[in-house]
Amino acid sequence: RLPTFQVALAVDVLTAGTFPRLPLCIKNRFIPDPPITPREEACVLARLNQVIQYRLSSFGTKLSPRISKTVIRNGMVTMTVNGEFEVSLTLLGERPTTKWTLLNIKILVEDYEIGFGTKLIHPLQVNMLHNVLQLRMDKSLEPFQEVYNLLHSFAQMLQLDVLFCQATQVLSGNMCQYAVIERYDRNMGILILAYWLKRTYNRYTSQYRIKIFIDKENENNGLRVRHFPVGKGLPYIDDRSGRLSINRLLSETVGVRCRERLLRIRERLGLLKPPVIVSLTGRAAPTLTYPLLGAQSHVDEMLVLSINDFSGNVIAIVRALGPCLELRELEQFIDDRVPLQTITDKMSRLRILLMLERYRKAVAPLPVRIVPENVFCTRLSSLPDLPPDRICLQFIKEEMYYLIVSFTPNEQTGVNIDMYLLSNIERKLNMIRLHPSQLLTTLPESSFSNARNEDDLEPPVKRRRWLGDRRLLTSAVATLDDRLAFMRICEELDRRKVKYKPLTVEPTVGGLILHITDFSEAVPSGSDDFFSSVINCCLRLDTRTRVIWPFECTLINTPLVADFYEPIMCVDYESMKTKTTVMEIHGSGGVSSPNTSESVSTHMIDRLIVFAHMFDPVKEFAAAYYSHYNKYCNVSVIFSKTQKSL
Structure with missing residues (x-):
């Protein structure tokens, strides 16, 4: 039997050259539908956006406040929780019973300290999470709440894992003796870190802890941070950026703790005697500056207290003392919170050590x-x-x-x-x-103050307390050295039977002065009129540039007066007969030495011998000069360059 021939199809092919009678199964399989136009596409997406917006309005009051951004675009809605996740959903129909379809999930948790920003979730894990979440959305009456709860819990567990991995790396090696992970329970969502450890009974314990945990009671919260003990200004986890950092959390926490502890230490130091101003200083790290020797002391003589960021122990530094046992003991006393009297005694000891060091340098x-x-x-x-x-x-x-x-x-x-x-x-x-202050010469009083009214005078300035200043010490030692030098001079004068008054302080310039009363026994021979004409003879010491002993001698009734530069009619001979001469004697062996005392004494006596022998010849010449020769010439006194001879 022959098959049925498709005569109609053959006629269409042979006559019209078309094949309009193609079977529907073949047509649907191999011939694509004609594409929709852009206008139709825009209309469909606009209608879908309206449907999504209408459906979201019914869930608006139930959405979590942590959803920071909701975008409806191109027929889908994208919801973002900063630092946790981003999810995209859509609808495949307009009916109210149409289920939501999950399009994409993006986890925003990142780790730039260990993973250098690489993705923490494998694509297969994301795919599995996608499938599980779609099934739960299809069965849930509140799909948006189901999406948020599942992804929020997953993101928080992932954040806790990241912080645990960072803490494991940070607290490894030598850091394990300063901080430790005390507890980590992934099921309970708890991570506890202990820092500033103290070794007691062969174990490390600490009262300072950081507890990072997931708040089970309130799903709208991120990772919570609780500090023990409680304080102000302590940091928290910045989980909204997605870049978690346990190192930043520990650093900021330790910085706040250091400042808190320094403020408590400042309160205790403020109770010490004598009371001083303890200032909070430091730029990179907070420090306390305690002036041991007054506010005007050098920076190197200040006690600087800081807190070790790793161990939490007190660090005491005095640059002028360097490392010493007393500073280490003071650190231990402050750490152990001993009584204030013990700290006061240690501060006094540091002041004494600082004074000893200051004197050694001065x-x-x-x-x-x-x-x-x-x-x-x-x-x-x-x-x-x-x-x-x-x-x-x-x-x-x-x-x-x-x-x-x-x-x-x-x-x-x-x-x-x-x-x-x-x-x-x-x-x-x-x-x-x-007494140290007695060694310092008081400044002389001005004679002009007598002419002023007593009511106009300012109150006298009180002598400041001796604190061992370098300049004051130099002045005290120099004063003693000068007195010892004069003591040697006095011993030499005693040996030469020269009489003098006790050593006094010059009321005008404030220096030491030795008044000599009688040279007659030291000078073997000389004019008696010369010794009777000497009314003042004193010795001073000048060490400003070099060692010089100014020897001052005042004579009355000088027989001959220089009148070369004065007109004859203007010369008052009686008023010019009182003459004061200052001769500089240079010491040969320094300020105080046997050679110096002997040299100075010899120079004084030798010059007085010369003056005593010259006095009578000059007196005889003066009688002839004033009676006859002054009418024809004048007298001028010319010294040599050294002023030792005429």
Whole structure:
């Protein structure tokens, strides 16, 4: 039997050249539908956006406030939770019962400290999460709430894992003795870090903790941070940016804790005596500056307290002292919160050490040398009891004389300074206690103040308290050195039987002055009229540029007066007969030495001998000059360049 021939199809092909009777299954399989126009596409998407917007309006009150951005565009809605996830959904129909279709999931959690920003979720994991979430959306009556709850919980667990991995890397190695991961429970969503560890009973414990946890009670919260103990200004996790950093959290927390602890320490230091102003300083890290020797002391003499960021221990630094045991003990006392009296005693000890160091540096250019304590005790075994904190200075030119400076703590002034002048001559010890302020020469008072009204006078300035300033110490040592020099001069004058008054202070310029009363026994022969004409004879010391001994001699009834530059009619001979001469004597061995005292005494006596022998011949010449020769010539006194001879 023959098959049925398709005669109609053959006629269409042979006559019209078309094949209009193609079967529908073949047509639908191989011939695509004609594309829709852009206008139709825009209309469909606009209608779909309206449907999505209408459906979202019914869930608007139930959406989480953490959804920061909702965008409806091109027939789909994209919802974003910063730092966690981004999800895209759409509808495949207009009916109210049409299920939501999940299009895309993007996890926004990133790790730039360990993974350098690489993706933390594998595409297969995202695909599995996509399928699970689509099934749960189809079965849920609130699909948007289901999407948020699942992705929010997943993102938080991922954030906690990232923080745990960062903490494991940061707290490895040597950092394990300063901070540790105390607990990590992934199921409970808890991560606890302990820092500033203290070793007690062979274990590390700490009261400072950071608890990072997932808030199970409120799903609209991100990762919560709780600090123990509670404080103000402590940081939190910045989970909205997606770039988590446990290192930043620890650094900011430690910075706040350091400042808090320094403020508590400042309150305690403010109760110490003597009271001082403790200032909070520091740029990169907060520090406390405690002036040990007053507010005007050098920066290197300040006590600087800071907190070690790693261990939380107190660090005490005094640059002038360097590393010393007392600073380490002070750090331990502050850490252990011992009584204030113990800290006060340690502060007093630091002040004394600082004063000793200041004196050691200050006496370097002075004419004294420091005697070590062991040598000092050996040489002066019979020395009376002195404070243990002391420094012994031996005068270089006068090796038998010592200046002992002792230091004792005082609650009112901080440090009490006492000075003792000790002499060891022929194995006999003599010690005189000196007050430091008495060694300093008081400035002379002006004679012009007598003409003013007493009501207009300003109140006298009080002498400031001695604090061992370098300039004051230099002045004190120089004053003692000058007095020792005059003592040598007095010994030499005694040997030559020259009489003098006790050493006094010059009321005009404030220097030392020695008044000599009688030279007659030191001068073997001379004019008696010369010694009767001498009304003032004194010796001073000038060490400003070099060692010079100004020797001043005042005579009355001078027989001959220079009148070369004055007209004859204007010369008042009676008023010019009082003459004061100042001669400079240069010491040969420094300020104080046997050679200097002998040289100065010899120069004084030699010049007085010359003047005494010249007085009678000049007196005879003056009688002839004023009776006859002054009518024809004048007299002028010309000295040599050194002013030692006429």
